[in-house]
Amino acid sequence: xVDINGKTKLLGIIGNPLSHSLSPIMQNMAIAILQLNxxxxxFPVKTENLEEVLKGFYALNLVGFNVTIPHKQTIIPFxxxxxxxxxxxxxxxxxxxxxxxxxxxNTDIDGFIAPLTKIERDWSKVTPVILGIGGAxxxxxxxxxxxxCPEIHxxxxxxxxxxxxxxxxxxxxxxxxIKGHSWNKxxxxxxxxxxxxxxxxxxxxxxxxxxxxxxxxxxxxxxxLIVYDLIYNPRxxxxxxxxxxxxxxxxxxxxMLVQQGGKALEIWLQQPAPIDVMRQALLNQLNMNYE
Ligand code: NAP
Numbered sequence: 001x002v003d004i005n006g007k008t009k010l011l012g013i014i015g016n017p018l019s020h021s022l023s024p025i026m027q028n029m030a031i032a033i034l035q036l037n038x039x040x041x042x043f044p045v046k047t048e049n050l051e052e053v054l055k056g057f058y059a060l061n062l063v064g065f066n067v068t069i070p071h072k073q074t075i076i077p078f079x080x081x082x083x084x085x086x087x088x089x090x091x092x093x094x095x096x097x098x099x100x101x102x103x104x105x106n107t108d109i110d111g112f113i114a115p116l117t118k119i120e121r122d123w124s125k126v127t128p129v130i131l132g133i134g135g136a137x138x139x140x141x142x143x144x145x146x147x148x149c150p151e152i153h154x155x156x157x158x159x160x161x162x163x164x165x166x167x168x169x170x171x172x173x174x175x176x177x178i179k180g181h182s183w184n185k186x187x188x189x190x191x192x193x194x195x196x197x198x199x200x201x202x203x204x205x206x207x208x209x210x211x212x213x214x215x216x217x218x219x220x221x222x223x224x225l226i227v228y229d230l231i232y233n234p235r236x237x238x239x240x241x242x243x244x245x246x247x248x249x250x251x252x253x254x255x256m257l258v259q260q261g262g263k264a265l266e267i268w269l270q271q272p273a274p275i276d277v278m279r280q281a282l283l284n285q286l287n288m289n290y291e
Pocket of ligand 1: 108111131132134135136137156157158161199200201202204212230231232254256257258260
C-alpha cells in the first residue's frame, strides 16, 4: 500500500496489547488514498518502558501517534502540554510532535458527537442517560455537555466508584450538569430520556447475548429515543437489536471510532481526513472478522 523510502514519515499507535487494533488498517488506507509518504505502525509498549519510548520517538522525529489501553492516563506526565478536553477527561488518545515536546489531546469527544450532530434535535431539551463511568463515559459526558444537554444522568453499578466519579468533575464547568444514579434507577430513567448511551462493555464480542438493559421489558419508552452503543463489535449489539425492534433510532460505535481517528489524522497532517475511505476500511475489516 505504501512505498517506504528515505523520506517516509512515521505515525503510529502505542498500547498493550495491540493485536486487535483496527487503527493501522484505517489510518494506512487514509494515507494511501491521500498519496502521502507516511506510514502508521503499531508499537506495543509496556508501561515500564513508556517514558523511554517517548524519548526515542521524539529523537526519531515521529510526527504523532495514538494512545490506547493501558497508557491513556499514564502518558500525561510525559507530555509538555495537553488540551483542556484531555485534562477534563483525564486521558489522552492523540499525541503530536512540537518543538517544545509532545502535545496531547483526546479526540473521543469529537468522535462521539459526530453522528449526533447529523441528527435534527434540540439538544438543549435532551437529558441523556449514560450507562457506565469508565474512560469512554468521561468523553461522552463532555460530548453531551458540548451538544448543549442541560443535565446528564450517569449510572454505575458500584456506588463507591460513582462517588469518586462525581467528585472528579468538581473543578470543571460540567459539575452541576452531572447527576449520578445507582443501577436500579435505570428502568425509570430510560422511560423519560430521548438519548440512551451504553459506555459499558456489556454485549461486546464474545458476550453477544448480554445487554446492559433488556429494552423488551420496558414498556414506557419515548418513541423518539435514540439508543447509542459505543460497542462496534458486534454490529448491532443485542441492545441495539432490541431498540430496532421497537422502531427506535440506533447508533453503533463504528462512527465514533472512525471520527476519532479522522480527527487525529487531521491534527497530524493539517489537512482533512478521507473519512469515507477510513469508514470503509474499518467496515471491511469488521465484516471479515465476523466471517
Ligand atoms: P472502562 O474504562 O473499563 O469502563 C467500563 C465501564 O463499564 C465501568 O464503569 C464498568 O464498571 C462498567 N461495567 C462493566 N461491566 C458492567 C456490567 N456488567 N454492568 C454495569 N456496568 C458495567 O472501559 P472504556 O474504555 O470506557 O470502554 C467501554 C466500552 O466502550 C468498550 O466496549 C469499548 O470498546 C467502547 N469504546 C468504544 C469507542 C469507539 O470509538 N466506538 C471508544 C472507546 C470505548 P465497573 O468499574 O464497576 O466495572
